[in-house]
Amino acid sequence: MDDELRQRLRDAARAHRPDRERMLARVERGMARGQAPRAGRAARPFRGPAPWLRVVGASVAVCGVLAVGTLAVTAAVHDDGGGQRVAGPPPVSASPRVAVRGPALPAEDGPLWSDGSVNSNSNRYWAQSEVTVKTGKALSALTVELRIAQTGGVNTTGSWRSLPVEDFTASAREEDGFLVYRWSLKPGRTVPVGTHTFAGQYNHAEGARDSGADDYTARSRVPGEQAAVGGDFGPAT
Template sequence: MNEEIGRRLREAAEAHQPDHDRMLARVHRGMAGTTVRRRPGIARSWPKVVLAGSAAAGILAVAGFAVAGSGQTPPAATTLTVPTTSEAPSSTPSPDGPVPPPATGRPAPATTARPSSSAPPSAPGGNRVTDGPLSAQGAIDPHSTVYWAQSTLTFGTTRPLTALVVEVRITQTGGVQRTGQWQTGPADDFTVTTQDSGDAVVYRWELKPGRTLPAAEQVFAVQYNHAAGARQAGLDSYLVQATTTDGSHTLRGGFTTP
């Protein structure tokens, strides 16, 4: 019985002629029937290709087995090339690609600094200022020391005064402290004040209303302590405002050093 089955198989194998063209056509038809729309569709089409390839491999295996049983040389194997799909380019830019320049910030708006306030320049030392019937001269008393000083304003008028304001400013150069003041006119004729005002000590005389000063020379002096050493009086100043029968007058100046 077994010999009969073996004989029939050998006869069938000898009579079988594999049709390579039909096999390839079947494989290509199976592959062409798959439509690739997007990457997920490609994944779903692979089972058909695999089944077609498996069928072709089965046919070749049966043919080879039959030929082997008949003792004939099997035909040359046919290599099937399955097309592969290429990966879609990544949407992520390459790190080596051009990098946009960083955004440039707006420059800081330019600001215009306000000029710092400074003390008004005083008149040059030794300057004698005159205005109509008035004249004045400021000087540092020669008896001043390295710790104490007196600034003296000599004021003259050729006409009687019905109003007068005298102001002396001693700049705070270090350790300046007021110690007193005096004038040659009657003390009862004036209202006298002294105060620290920012960067200076201010001495002020004001003629009381209804009083009159005769045409004469007047002296107004201020006294103060200061830091040890020779003190610079270049920023000290005086201001005189007076009213006579012919109108108002103003004098300004500084103090000379002996």
């Protein structure tokens, strides 16, 4: 058999497409003839299809299973631009982290003691919240933060501290629903032993204002020691 003949046979084999419907019709007709008893003979019990028919049936069943499996695998595979990967279950989003503001800190820590209060001169339109800090040691670093919840119409009218104004960097800004006052000791400056006051002043909506959501923190450092205190605000005194 020369090469040209082999090539023709291969091409014919590749081009061949079996007529499945015609094959099934022939199988059905053969089964019907096998089941009908001939005249003058006793009917034989049905023993199932002939061996060649069982082979054909098994082949058809296998082909069907393979086709279904191929469809399932194809549906589960997709191209992500860098090759194929099998699709898995959707990722579970991690629960979002909630930033805790105004942490529960003790009123006293090491050399530092603190208190928060609303000044008695506050009225139905204006208020002053004060943070009192007492230290038993000279501090090389101190940051005081006062947060006033936005309960309606809250806006700053100023601030002050009992320590020298040139020793601190001061700011007042809106942050996440709070009016935040912040005082930070400048590098090279010192907070002396004693009691010191930091106050924020602000307008608010008419009426008695609820200060229940307000809070403060104070963080300090002395050589070899750090301290942090905090708390909320009592009623006006």
